[in-house]
Amino acid sequence: MKIINNIIFDLGGVLIDWNPEYVFLDAFDGDREKTTWFLNTICTSDWNENQDAGYPLQQATEDLVAEFPDYEKYIRMFYGDWPKMLGGSIDETVSIFKNLKQSQNYKIVALTNWSSETFPIAKKRFDFLDWFDGIVVSGEEKVRKPFKKIYEICLNRFDLKAESTLFIDDNLRNIKAAEALKINGIHYKSPQQLKNDLKQFNILIS
Secondary structure, three states: OOOOOEEEEOOEOOOEEEOOHHHHHHHOOOOHHHHHHHHHHOOOHHHHHHHHOOOOHHHHHHHHHHHOHHHHHHHHHHHHOHHHHEEEEOHHHHHHHHHHHHHOOOEEEEEEOOOOOOHHHHHHHOHHHHHOOOEEEHHHHOOOOOOHHHHHHHHHHOOOOHHHEEEEEOOHHHHHHHHOOOOEEEEOOOHHHHHHHHHOOOOOOO
16 A cells, blocks of 8 residues: 655645635526526636636736626626635535644645635635645646646645655546646545545545
């Protein structure tokens, strides 16, 4: 069995509930179909990920307004109301993180796709972000998952050996990219599933 000395957590969708639907379901009067269409067609995840890689939020907004002027009001809401997209912490996963931290058996860091302009909002809201031994924020590095460079930044900055490192992320694309670099991966789906999968690496959560 592999010996794990280091653990890398993703943040959004693993430890923090983030969802643009919190803003747009309200904006579209609870119309889920319209909300889904808007987020799949106008303010898409690909568009948002470009800001995760360091593109300025204001410029991204103006670019999209120029492309879809009829939706200007809603486009401006994406970053204008961004704090409302932050739900709470995913408490059961935070409890797992706390258990791992208190064991003092692992170096634990975070690797997140997040705009450097909005990440300070999360830092103020979630105390557990201070528990990490370090955090790599894609917007600060100007590169995001699943690109090889950001994993190498994380490994090198915190002196992590890929083979003894475990990466936890809710996006399978990001897990596969990590595994291509010999980093062990767990595709996160729920706290209970995470607990079960950690056992495969001889990591037991009380």
